Structure formats: C-alpha cells, structure tokens
Amino acid sequence: MMPPDCTSYETVAKKLTGKRVMLIGGAGFIGHNLALELSQLGADVMIVDNLMVNSLIDNVFDSQQKPAQRGVYLNFLLDRYALMREEKILLRNSDARLFGDLTQLFDSFRPQHVIHLAAIASSVSARENPGLCFDLQLITLRNILELCRLSGDTVEQLVLLSSSTVYGDFKTPSVDENVRPQPKGIYANAKYMAERLVRTYCHQHGLGVTIIRPSALYGERCISRRVSQVFIENALNGKPLLLEGGGDGRLDFTYIGDLVNGISRSLAFHAGPGRSETYNLTYGDARTIADLASIVKGVIPGAMLEHRPRAEDKPTRGTLSIDRARKYLGFEPQWPLEKGYKRYCQWYVDQWERVGRADNR
Ligand SMILES: NC(=O)c1ccc[n+]([C@@H]2O[C@H](COP(=O)([O-])OP(=O)(O)OC[C@H]3O[C@@H](n4cnc5c(N)ncnc54)[C@H](O)[C@@H]3O)[C@@H](O)[C@H]2O)c1
Structure with a gap:
C-alpha cells in the first residue's frame, strides 16, 4: 500500500464528507x-448504543458515589448528549446483541463504515463478569459481521476497537503490529478472538x-x-494517589x-x-504512573x-510503536502527557x- 497524501485535516474532511458512519x-x-x-469532518453519523454503561439512571441511583462525583458525572453525560444533539448526530437506543433490531438500523441507515466499540471496556470488570464480556464483545460482533457481509454492496469498511492488551506482557520496551499477540485474561482474549474473526470475514x-x-x-x-481519572478525583477528595512499586509501571497514555484523529484517518484512507489493516494508535511513548501523579500535583x-x-x-x-500509522495514515499525535493530561x-x-x-446556590 502506498502512503497516501493525507497530512492535512482538509484532505481527511474531503474523503469523509457525506459518508454514512455507524x-x-x-x-x-x-x-x-x-x-x-x-460529524465535524462532514460525515453523517448514527450511534447505536443500549446505554448500559453510560446510563443516566444508574448514575443517579448509584449509592456508592459521593454527591460531588454524581453531579460531575451527570454533567458529563448531559454534556455528551447536548453536544451530539447540536451536531445533529442520530442516536438509537438499541442493543447490538439483538440481530433483528440491528438489521432494521442497517436497512434504514445503510452505513458505508461501521465502527464496533461495544464491550466491557475494562479488563478488571471483564474478569468479574466473563459471560457478559463474551456477550458484549463477541455476540455483538457476530451480528455486526453478518450484517456487514449481507450488506456487502454498501458497507466499505468495518473498524474494530481492539486493545493494546492483546500483546500481553511486553517482552521489549516497544511493540509494533508485527509482534505476536500473547493475550492474557478474558478481556484481552476476547479482543484477540474478535480480531481473528474480523480478519476471517x-x-x-x-x-x-x-x-x-x-x-x-x-x-x-x-x-x-x-x-488517570481516579488520581484527579482522589486529589480533589483529599485521598492519596497510590503508587504501586513507587509508580514505576509504564503505560502509553493517549489523549x-x-x-x-487517528481513527478518522483510518476511515479516510482505508x-x-x-x-485488512491493523494499527497501534497511541501517543507512542510510555510514561510512568509517577509521571502522571506529578502532573496532578502540579495542578492540585x-x-x-x-x-x-x-x-x-x-x-x-x-510503548506501542506508531510508525505504521505515521506512514500510512499521516498520523501525528499532538498531545504529550505534559500538555494533554x-x-x-x-x-x-x-x-x-x-x-x-x-x-451552593
Ligand atoms: N478507553 C480506553 O482506554 C480503551 C483502550 C483500549 C480499547 N478500548 C476499547 O474501545 C471501545 C470503547 O471504549 P470506551 O472507553 O468508549 O468504553 P465505554 O464503556 O465508555 O463505551 C462502550 C459503550 O458500549 C455500549 N454497549 C455495550 N454493550 C452494548 C450492546 N450490546 N449494544 C449496544 N451498545 C453497547 C455501552 O453502553 C457504552 O456506551 C471498547 O471496545 C474498549 O474495549 C478502550
């Protein structure tokens, strides 16, 4: 594949204008x-979500939360919906495990690009509820793959949100997409199975x-x-920021x-x-938990x-090497930890x- 002429935002917008993305x-x-x-790049966007994770009701009735936290999360959720409404993004409250419901949405919207994001998005929660992890990652994927196959004349691309956890324990300081995945645990294995099924289709x-x-x-x-969120909340609540092993664990934190920006490019230049294309999309420079804590301390x-x-x-x-995304997508992250975090x-x-x-009002 040749590197595309894809450095500018305008080039990406030109490619995505009028595209239907689900x-x-x-x-x-x-x-x-x-x-x-x-949507800002000009695409027509439909969201399909059963709102089981980002639920306003669960947030209001969660007795574990402190009032300040509940209020902050409520604003975050309401702001999400207000911003999406302003952008005229369509939102359908539907469960992707239900083939019939998803079929109707495919028939009415006729997506050209489909992005699969549904999952239990945490390895810790997935471990606590492996059956649900399996359902949300793989039963949804079964329906999406079949509908993409059956709508082959309209669907140009399926994008799967996988995870860096598919690599398992890093054997080297940096990994690129050619490193053989060695996933551990239900979350990472469900992601890797999803990758393999997507490539099979x-x-x-x-x-x-x-x-x-x-x-x-x-x-x-x-x-x-x-x-990255718990540290800020702990600082605001007067609770300590816990540094396991002195905070020397490293993660490729990404704004x-x-x-x-990288995903939009992967749509525009598919x-x-x-x-079949696989990309690491991160900042490309792992930093320690202690670095994260010191930025919090600088602000609070x-x-x-x-x-x-x-x-x-x-x-x-x-670190996840992002050389491939740089080369083929013109991806250039703009937010180092000191700036973004x-x-x-x-x-x-x-x-x-x-x-x-x-x-106080
Ligand atoms: N956030 C991260 O740091 C990160 C890192 C690597 C990979 N990912 C992956 O990216 C994806 C999105 O992550 P996120 O952080 O936005 O998570 P999120 O929990 O905020 O969003 C996931 C959404 O999927 C929805 N959903 C779950 N099951 C569904 C179903 N059956 N039908 C319809 N909607 C359903 C939930 O209601 C939720 O709104 C996930 O697949 C996650 O594993 C996230």
Whole structure:
C-alpha cells in the first residue's frame, strides 16, 4: 500500500464528507468523542448504543458515589448528549446483541463504515463478569459481521476497537503490529478472538477491515474511572494517589483527541474491500504512573502521594510503536502527557467547581 497524501485535516474532511458512519457502542467515552469529530469532518453519523454503561439512571441511583462525583458525572453525560444533539448526530437506543433490531438500523441507515466499540471496556470488570464480556464483545460482533457481509454492496469498511492488551506482557520496551499477540485474561482474549474473526470475514468474504489498538486513554467527559481519572478525583477528595512499586509501571497514555484523529484517518484512507489493516494508535511513548501523579500535583498542589508494594500479577506494559500509522495514515499525535493530561486535569478541576457552585446556590 502506498502512503497516501493525507497530512492535512482538509484532505481527511474531503474523503469523509457525506459518508454514512455507524458507531455501535458509540455513546461511550471514545464513541461520543469520535462521533463529534466525524460529524465535524462532514460525515453523517448514527450511534447505536443500549446505554448500559453510560446510563443516566444508574448514575443517579448509584449509592456508592459521593454527591460531588454524581453531579460531575451527570454533567458529563448531559454534556455528551447536548453536544451530539447540536451536531445533529442520530442516536438509537438499541442493543447490538439483538440481530433483528440491528438489521432494521442497517436497512434504514445503510452505513458505508461501521465502527464496533461495544464491550466491557475494562479488563478488571471483564474478569468479574466473563459471560457478559463474551456477550458484549463477541455476540455483538457476530451480528455486526453478518450484517456487514449481507450488506456487502454498501458497507466499505468495518473498524474494530481492539486493545493494546492483546500483546500481553511486553517482552521489549516497544511493540509494533508485527509482534505476536500473547493475550492474557478474558478481556484481552476476547479482543484477540474478535480480531481473528474480523480478519476471517475479510479473507473469506472480502470485507474491508481495520483493527485499532489503543492504550490508556484519558480526556473530557470520561466516566470509566481509569487511573488517570481516579488520581484527579482522589486529589480533589483529599485521598492519596497510590503508587504501586513507587509508580514505576509504564503505560502509553493517549489523549482522546489524538485517538479520534487517528481513527478518522483510518476511515479516510482505508484501502477498500478485501483489505485488512491493523494499527497501534497511541501517543507512542510510555510514561510512568509517577509521571502522571506529578502532573496532578502540579495542578492540585495539595495532592498526597502514597507508596504501596507492587501487585504480583501486574502486567508489564510499554510503548506501542506508531510508525505504521505515521506512514500510512499521516498520523501525528499532538498531545504529550505534559500538555494533554495537564489540560485534562485543569478541565476536571473546573468541572468539580462547577458542581460545587451549583450546590451552593
Ligand atoms: N478507553 C480506553 O482506554 C480503551 C483502550 C483500549 C480499547 N478500548 C476499547 O474501545 C471501545 C470503547 O471504549 P470506551 O472507553 O468508549 O468504553 P465505554 O464503556 O465508555 O463505551 C462502550 C459503550 O458500549 C455500549 N454497549 C455495550 N454493550 C452494548 C450492546 N450490546 N449494544 C449496544 N451498545 C453497547 C455501552 O453502553 C457504552 O456506551 C471498547 O471496545 C474498549 O474495549 C478502550
């Protein structure tokens, strides 16, 4: 495949204008940010989501949450819907495990690009509920693959959101897409099975497919409570930021804006039916948990750091090489941790204060 002329935003917009893109599991953290980006690039976007994760009702009735946290999450969810409504993005509340319902949506929208995001998006939660992990990742995928196959005259590309966890423990500081996956646990194995099934439909049925492997995302309106969010909330709640093993564990932290830019490029520059492409889409430079904590402390000086022994089964991670995405998609991440995470921390503090002001009224 030749490297495309794909450096400018205008080139990407030109390719995507008027394209019908369906995001399944698209009301979540990645999905709604991606929907906004694609819509701004000129695509017609439909989200299909059963709202089981990002549920307003669950948020309001979650007795584990502190009032401030509940208020902040409620605003995040309402802001997601308001932004999507302003962009005229279609949202259908539907479960992708139900073949009949999904068929109707495929028939009415006739998507040209389909993006599969539905999953339990956490390896810890997946381990607690392996049956549900299996259903949301693979039963949904079965329906999506079949509908893409049966709509072969309209669907040009299926994009699967996989994960950097498919690599398992990193044997080298950096991994590229040629490294053989050695997934561990139900989450990573379900992702790897999904990758293999997607490639099988490409080879046997000519479906154009793209597999995306992101890592450790952070950014606006996330309610998934990954370490990058928990650290900020702990600092704001006067709780310590726990540094296992001194915080020397490394992750390739990636700002959501960089990921959605890369996915948009993977749609714009896909090579067509019968082509299978796999991309790492990350910032491309693993950083330590201690680095993350020190940025929080820079924004919230009262943050307390507490050292803990390293957990024995902690995975060994590192950098995902993004050379392939650079070469074929013109992907160039814009948000190093010092810039992207700092901006996110400051935004989070503003959001916390916004809820505080509303409570005092
Ligand atoms: N966030 C990350 O750091 C990260 C990293 C690597 C990979 N991923 C993958 O990216 C994808 C999206 O992640 P996210 O962070 O946006 O997660 P998220 O939990 O915010 O969003 C997932 C969405 O899927 C929806 N969904 C689940 N089951 C569904 C079903 N049966 N039918 C319709 N909708 C359904 C949920 O309601 C939710 O809105 C997931 O596949 C995840 O595994 C995420």
